[in-house]
Amino acid sequence: MEPRSDEGHPETEPIPNPARGSSAAKDEDRDAPLDVFVGIALAFLLAAAQLPFVLIFPPLSWLMGLAQLIYVVPLIRRFHRDRRFKMATGLTIGAALVFLLNATCMGFTLFSGKSIV
Numbered sequence: 001m002e003p004r005s006d007e008g009h010p011e012t013e014p015i016p017n018p019a020r021g022s023s024a025a026k027d028e029d030r031d032a033p034l035d036v037f038v039g040i041a042l043a044f045l046l047a048a049a050q051l052p053f054v055l056i057f058p059p060l061s062w063l064m065g066l067a068q069l070i071y072v073v074p075l076i077r078r079f080h081r082d083r084r085f086k087m088a089t090g091l092t093i094g095a096a097l098v099f100l101l102n103a104t105c106m107g108f109t110l111f112s113g114k115s116i117v
Contacts, residue, residue, distance in 0.1 A: 031086040039079075039090020040097070046071060047098040065102045068095060 032038075047068065054061045072095045079088035 030082060030084050035084060035086035036090035036093070039087045039092075040094035041090075042075075042087075043072065043091050043094025043098055047102075062106055065099050068098060 047064070050064055050067060054064060072091060076088045076091055079085070079091065
């Protein structure tokens, strides 16, 4: 008895796996070429939106970096869920740059001996 060959039957054809880089996965990715730079700009714009609160109540300016987590982490998760990985990467880079800039400015302010109030 010969072994049965199921080649050519639709029930046995492999189902394409989007995780393996098939064309279906490329169609689902929604990344644009400049999304990294747009994500960085978005991080700086969102940080700039916090400036009026810092100017109104300066003693809480050191919380600006921590408050950044409130809006950055959900946005990064949403971009990952929407398969916009370059935008999530840009937002992460921008948030890190904003955090470092904020930490540098706070360091100069605290170690200069002048009061921020």
